[in-house]
Every structure is written in structure tokens, then in C-alpha cells.
Amino acid sequence: MTKRVLYLIACAAGPTQYIDEGIRQAKGCGWDTCLILTPSAFRWWEPRLGELEELTGHRVRSQYKLPGERDALPKADAMLVAPLSCTSLNKWGNGIADTVALGLVSEGVHLGVPVAAMPYFNRAQAAQPAVARSIADLRAQGVLYLDGPKGYESHAPKQGSPQSYPWHIAFDAVDVMTQGAGAGPRGVG
Numbered sequence: 001m002t003k004r005v006l007y008l009i010a011c012a013a014g015p016t017q018y019i020d021e022g023i024r025q026a027k028g029c030g031w032d033t034c035l036i037l038t039p040s041a042f043r044w045w046e047p048r049l050g051e052l053e054e055l056t057g058h059r060v061r062s063q064y065k066l067p068g069e070r071d072a073l074p075k076a077d078a079m080l081v082a083p084l085s086c087t088s089l090n091k092w093g094n095g096i097a098d099t100v101a102l103g104l105v106s107e108g109v110h111l112g113v114p115v116a117a118m119p120y121f122n123r124a125q126a127a128q129p130a131v132a133r134s135i136a137d138l139r140a141q142g143v144l145y146l147d148g149p150k151g152y153e154s155h156a157p158k159q160g161s162p163q164s165y166p167w168h169i170a171f172d173a174v175d176v177m178t179q180g181a182g183a184g185p186r187g188v189g
């Protein structure tokens, strides 16, 4: 049986320094895992990109394709944005998809692909009025947004612990979200 494909999409937020751990956990949950980084997150990993490609067995994408360029990744059965930065949350909520990371999920959720997102930003960032609006807009579109006690609860400024990001909560939620979704449409690539 072919493995289900998960697009793990990571923004330039603290836990992305440990995205290799996120990939290991996704693979441990049985996902054929493809990694997509925002351009800012790509800069963090650029010197060690080979490690991530070896771990996933796929190219790491961070840029939109050129016109006529072929898909580099298999079609997605589910997508998880983790960690989701405050900036990407607000762009996504406002329909701005200027990174392939956001383009995939903005479109994917309206093509019937299960999409989840777990944030990582501090309470000062979370206090911006745009944040609550963006979260409500994503939920209204059908995105499973994992915050509060059932996801990631924003930390006090300067007191984050990106190494302790609860990846397992996100992967458990994606598992639940995709149960019975096997007969649905295949994703976008």
C-alpha cells in the first residue's frame, strides 16, 4: 500500500530550528513527508538543506515553480502548517499567498484537502487585533487551527521554548482529521 503524503509546511518561527524532529515524528506516524519552507525559513536551513532532503526523500520546496516547470512533489493527502508564524497567519487570513507555503494551503483547503495549522508566537504578537480575525477567517474556511489547550498556547514574550514545541499534538490532530478521508479528492502539488 502506498503511504499517505503529508505536506509539512514550516514558517520562520522558533520550532523550525528543529524541523528535523518534526519530520521524524511525522514519518513515525506513517506519513510520506514532504517539507515546504517559507523563504525566510529556507534561509535558516539553507546550509543544511541536504539533511532535510535525505530525511524526507523529497526536494524541499520554498519557491513557486516557474511557468511550465513540473511538480517536484507527490500530491498531498493532508497539509499541516507547523509552526505557523504570526506573519504568515495574518497573510493567510487576508488571502495573501506570496509564498508557495501559503499558496498550497490557501488553495488546498478549497480543493478538499484536509488542512491543519499550529501556531508558534508569543502573547504580545497574539494580542494584535488582526490575529483573532485571521484565526476566525481560517476556521470559517475549514482549516483546523490548533491553539489553546488543544494546540499551542502562546507563551510570554522572551519565554518561548521552541525545542518543546508539541509536534505530537499536531500529528494526532491530523490523524483524526484524515480518518475516513481516504475516499476524498487527492490534493494539490
Ligand SMILES: Cc1cc2nc3c(=O)[nH]c(=O)nc-3n(C[C@H](O)[C@H](O)[C@H](O)COP(=O)(O)O)c2cc1C
Pocket: 010, 011, 012, 013, 014, 015, 038, 039, 040, 041, 084, 085, 086, 087, 088, 089, 099, 120, 121, 122, 125
Ligand atoms: C530568530 C528569529 C526567531 C523568530 N521567531 C518567531 C516566532 O517564534 N514566531 C513568529 O511568529 N515570528 C518569529 N520571528 C519573526 C518571523 O520570522 C517574521 O515575522 C517572518 O517575516 C515570518 O515569515 P514567514 O512566515 O514567511 O516565515 C522570528 C524571527 C527571527 C529572526
